[in-house]
Amino acid sequence: MRPRVPSQLARLSAAVTVTLLAAGCGSASSTTSTTASGIPPQLLREARPIGIGPRFQPGVSGPVLGTCRRSLGSREGVHVELFAANRVVIIPAGIGTLPPRRYSAGRISSARCYGDAVTLEPTGLVLVRAGVRLDVAALFHSWGQRLSSSRIASFTASPGTQVAIFVGGRPWHGDPGSVPLTRHAEIVLEVGPHVPPHPSYTFPPGT
16 A cells, blocks of 8 residues: 555545545434534534544555455445544555555555455445445454454453444444445444444445
């Protein structure tokens, strides 16, 4: 992956924040009233800043899942959000791809090949190859990060608590890794203070 200087990362973090607030994480339950910033109060309650440092922005170190094909092919979009210590944990671009990679405005525009689950941008949008069944555990494996009922990446739940999981805004009572990556699912995983989960996501056309 091409190294990122701090100024580039700051611009990327700002862009991700704008995307999460203004477009991607649009809640179906948002009210029509807005704050002085023009953002509905419901979205502001659901929003959190991006965490600073490598723990909140871990890189990709896992394997490509399935056959790594030169063409991206038909894909189904799934949105996954992670929160720890009341901050956003970034799911990076590059999961499920092999270098060399080319970037445009923080998004991967091309890679040597693409596996069954890929991320092309750091917004939580996961693109799953059509017809392939995967779960959140598979995504974390390809990312190279740990996931259990008490852990998300390098963040561990406090004693007596567990990772909270929401699918479509509703609690999921199974193992975090067992959540299926189904088309247009909105999946939220949390460690730490509760963050009101988004029930929906505005997916790009064609996914």
